[in-house]
Amino acid sequence: MSTNVASIEIPDGMRLHTENTSNILLDANEAFLNPVQEFNRDMSVACITVWSEELNRTKEERWRKAQERKVDQKRVLKKAKIDGTSVNSKADTPGTSTDSAPSELTSTGTEEATTTQVREYKPNKFTLLEALSATGLRSIRYAKEIPLIKRVIANDLSPGAVEAMKRNIAINGFALPGTSSQSESVETSSDVSLPLVEVNEGDACSLMYSHREERKRVDVVDLDPYGTAAPFIDAAVQCISDGGLLCVTCTDLSVLATTNFPEKCFSNYGGIPVKAEYCHEAALRLLLHTLSTSASRYGRYIEPLLSLSIDFYVRVFVRIQTSPIEVKKSLAKNSIFYICATCQSHYEQPLGKMVMKTSESGNVNLNFKTSAGPPVSEKCPECKSNLHLAGPMWSGALHDVNFVTKVVEHVGKKEDHYGTVSRMKGMLTVAKEELNTHFYFTPSRIASFFHCETPSLDEVASALLNGGHKVSRSHACPGSLKTTASHRQLHDIYRSWIKIHPVKMENISETSPARRLLAIENLDEADFTPHPETLGALEKIRLVRYQENPRGWGPGKKANTAKPELKRKRTSEVLDAPPAKH
Template sequence: MASSHSIEVPDGFTLHTENTSHILLSSNEAFLNPVQEFNRDISVACIRTWSDDLNTTKEEKWKRNQEKRLQRGSKKRFKGFHLAVSCVECLIFTGKRRVGEDSELVGGSTEPPETDVAPGGHPRGIEIQYQPYKFTLLEALSATGLRSIRYAKELPHIKYVIANDLSPTAVAAMNRNITINDLVDTTEGVGDPSQPPIIIPGKVRINEGDACSLMYNHREEKNRVDVVDLDPYGTAAPFIDAAVQCVKDEGLLCVTCTDLSVLATTNYPEKCFSNYGGVPVKAEYCHEAASRYFALRLVLHSLSTSAARYGRYITPLLSLSIDFYVRVFVRVATAPLEVKKTLTKTSTIYVCSSCQSFHEQPLGKAVEKKHETTGNSNWSFKTQAGPSVPEKCPECDSVLHVAGPMWSGPLHDPSFIGRMLDHLESNQSNYGTAVRMKGMLTVAKEELPTLFYFTPAKVSSFFHCNTPSLDDVASALLHAGHRISRSHACPGSLKTTATRHDLHDVFRSWVKLHPVKLENISETSPTRRLLAVEPKSIAKFTRHPDSVTASGKVKLVRYQENPTSYWGPGKKSTHNKIDLKRKRKDDEGGSSS
C-alpha cells in the first residue's frame, strides 16, 4: 500500500492525504472541499454499520436454513454434499463442491480428523461456515474520487465501487488517484504462455458518463447495487428518481444537499417545490445559521415519494444538518403495506408568522383492525379531517403560513446510531473527525422524534423578557411531566414533547419572576397577546436531576467549529462546464482547444 512518503508529486500538483487515502490535486481540476472530511468520515462509519447489520441478518437467515435442512433427515443432500449426520452443531459433510458466495469450506479434507470432536459429540469433518456478504457501491458524482477510494480501502466487506463522473478531466484525476492508492486492475498469469493473462478488476471501477443514465442502467433487479451515494454540488433532486430505483432491497441510499438557500429559506419557494415537492416557511427551526430541520424533512419527503412510485419505501437511519449542507442515510426496501403507510408520515405544517407556533396536519391516517381468532391485522387508510387549526394562530392571533408537504416521521433510528457509536468507540484512530462524530451522533441518538426544536433565546424574544438558561427551561418542562432532548442541528436548542402552549406557559411563569416593561411594547404587538394569557400552572425552575441529557454530561464537540478562515461550501469547479463546452464544439465540428 502506497504511503505519502513514496508518492511522487508532479509539478503543478499538491498531495492531499485523508486517513488511509491520498490524492493529487491540481487547481484547475476536480473540486475537493477538505472541510467535508466529516461528511466522508460519517459516511464510512454509517455504511460500515449498515454492512454489519446486513451480514448479521443474512447470517441468521443462513443458519435457520441449515437447521431446516438438517432437520429434514440425515441422508438428504445439502448444497452438493451428502449429509453424514443430523446434528446442527456438527454440520459434517462428505464429497466435494465449489464454495458459494455465502458459505465456505473450513478444514480442506473430506475425511474427519480422528481426534477432533464437535460440540454435538460427533467427529468434526468439513464444516460449512457463513462467508460475509460482499456489497457493491455506486458513487454517482465522484469528482476527485477521494470518497470512492476511502470506501474501497476502509470498508472491509466491499466488493467494488463504481466511481462515476461526467467530466473527462475528473475521470483523468480519478485514474491518477486510484493508481497512487494501488487500486488499479491487476493481471494474473495462467501458466500457459499461449493464453492471455487474467485481468483482476480493481476495487474502484471508473465510469465516465451521465449519473442518471448510469443508475437507470442498474435499475433492473439483477443489476442493482447495494449502496448509492449522491454528493452533488447543490441539489440532489435530479438524481433521486434514478437512485431509488437502482439500489437493492435493504440497500442504503446516502444523499447530500447543499442548496440550503432553496431548502431552508423562503427566498425561492417555487424552486424548492419543483426540486423537493414542498415548501419551507420562515421560522427558527428552518432558516437560522445552524438549523435545517425543514430541509431534512423536505429531502426525506422527496426520497419517500420518489421511492413510493416504484412500490418502495424508505427508513431513515441517520439524518444530519451539518455546517452548510444536509446529509441523510436511508434504507430502501419493497413492501406494499409500508408504501401505503408513508401517507401517515407526510404532513403539511402551519407555522405562526410571529411566535412560530406550529401545527401538524397529516395527509392521512391508518386504521388497524385485528382479527379476533387469527390475530392478523387488516389496515385501511383514510384521509384526515382538517384544517387542524383556525385561520389565525391560537397563541398570538397572528397569520399562519403553510409549509410542506414534508416527511413527518422519525429522522433517525436510535438503535442504529448506537451501533455506529459502538463501532466508533473501537475505531477512533480511523477517523480524523472522531471527536465531533461522537458528539453529533450522541446528540442525534438522544433526540426525541418530535417535529422541531426551539431555543430559549428565540422564545424569550417573543415575550420581550430576559432569557432563562437552558437548564431553567429544561427543568421547568421536566417538572411539568414533559420529556426533553437536545437537537444536533442547533447549539443551545431543545426538543420537547410539550405543546407550544405548554412551552409558552413556562415563559409566562418566568415573566412573573422577571417582569417585562409593557410600556416598551406596542399595543398591537403579538407579545401583548402572549402575555395576556394566564399560565395554567406555575412552572418550577428548580434544578431537575435529568435537566442535562447524557450528551451534556460529558464534554462533546456537538457542533461545527470553524476549521479554517473562509470555510464553507466553496466555489464550484469549472471543469465540468469547460468539458461540456468542448463536447458541444466537437459534436458541431468545431475546435476543442
C-alpha cells in the first residue's frame, strides 16, 4: 500500500522523506534517521519476508500432515467401532438386534465423508518488535511491505521519537495507536487489511523482558541502536518464540574491528578483537559469540542465517531455537585465535570438541571434551613473529546457504520493491558463494609481507585452484579472497611468484620478517595458468558490491531525547536572554 504524497500536509519546520512505500515527516531535533541505511532496511525487509514465508510453509506442511493423520485415525476408529458394535450387540448387549449394523454403516459413511473434507489453512502471521524505532520508518516499512506480518510493536525511550512515530504512522494510513484492538488488523477504507503498528514509550529492555513468558513471546526482534546492541541482547534472546528471528545491528566498529579499545570490546562482547585486515569478519564473529553465549544461558541456541559487514556497521540475522543438546554443541563452535602480529596468519583453538560414540545397539552418544592446546608455539610458524590472542569468537558458519539463496531469488522477483536492489543482489550473491572458512586475505597485503610485486586477483585465484584448493570472495572487503589452503600453501604461491618476479633483497632489512618468509623452502611450486573457474566472471557483482561511499556516509549524530515542549522552552529562553557582557 502506498500513500498519496500530495495529500500529506507538511507542517512548517519539517520536511517529507520518502523511502520505498513509506513517507515520514522529519524534524532534525526530534529523532535520528540515517538515509544511508536504506540498504540496511531493504535487506531487513527481504530477509524477514523470506524467513516468514519459510516459517509459514513449514507450519502449513505440519498442519496438512496433522490433518491427514486425524482423518486416517478417524477412519480406523470408525472401522473398529463398526466391527466392535456388531460383536458387542451379540455377546454383551442383551436384547439388541444385529440388524442395527447396516444403519451404523450408513451413518458412519456420512460422518466419514464429512470429516474427510479439507479444511482451509490460515496463513501463519507473526508479531515483530522493534526495540529502538526512532522515527518509526523501519516499523512502518515492515508493516507495509511484509505480507505475513500481523502486528508491529514500535518502541522508543525518547518522547520526541514517540511523538514523531505517532505522526508518521498516521500519515501512512495506519490507525492511530489506541484506536484499534492490539490483536486485530486495522481495516482501511480501501478494504485492505493492514497490520497494527503499536507505539510504546519506554525502556527497550523492560519491554522485551515483559514478553519473555512463552505465551507472550514475539516472533521477530529488531535491534538497531546507536552504537552497540550489547545492553539489549540478553532481553532479546529471551522474548523470541522458538524458530523466531533476531536481527541485530552494531555500529561501534571502532570497538569491534580495532584493538584500540580491547577492554571495551571485552566488556560489551566477551572477547578481544583482531588487529588484522580481516578485522571486519572478526567483528561479525565476536557479535555472534555474544548472541550464542547469551542464548545458551536459557537453553537456547542460534542459527546464523545471514551475517554481513556493511560500510560502518555489522548486521546479522539469526534464528533462535530451544534445544539442550544444541546448546552443548555450541562449545565446539566458539574458538580463540592466535594472530601473527606481522604476517597475520591465524591459528584456531576451539574451546571444546564433540566426540561421537556409537554403542553396540547402534545408539549414538555425544561426549563433550576440552581441547588440547595451544595449536602453535610462542612464535608464528611462518615468520617467527609474536602471536596475539583474539576471541573467543564464533567459529561456525556465518551464513545459511539455503536461506541466502531464497533471499536472492526473492530480490530477483521483487526488483522494483527495493531502492538498493543492485547492491543487494551483489552482496547476497557474494555471501551465498562465500566459503565457510575463517577469515579472508587480500593479495596486496600478502605481497607486502614479502616486499614483492602484487599478483592480480585472478592470478592468485588460479594458482590456488590449480593447486586443488577452493576459492571464493568475501563480502566484507573489496578485492578479498577466502580459501581452503593453509598459510604455508598460500605463502608457497607467493614464493613461486617471486621466482618469476624477483624482489630486491638489498632493499630488505636483515632483521625483516620478509627475509624469514623468503628463506623457507617451498613444498610445492604454484601454477599460475589461468583457471576457467577464476573470479573474473564476478567482476560486475564486485563493482556493485564494493561501491564508493555515498554522500553522508557514516554514523549520524545521536538524537536529542528531550521532550518537544522542553526543547521549545529552551530555545525561547535562549532567544529572550539578554546579550552577554564582554
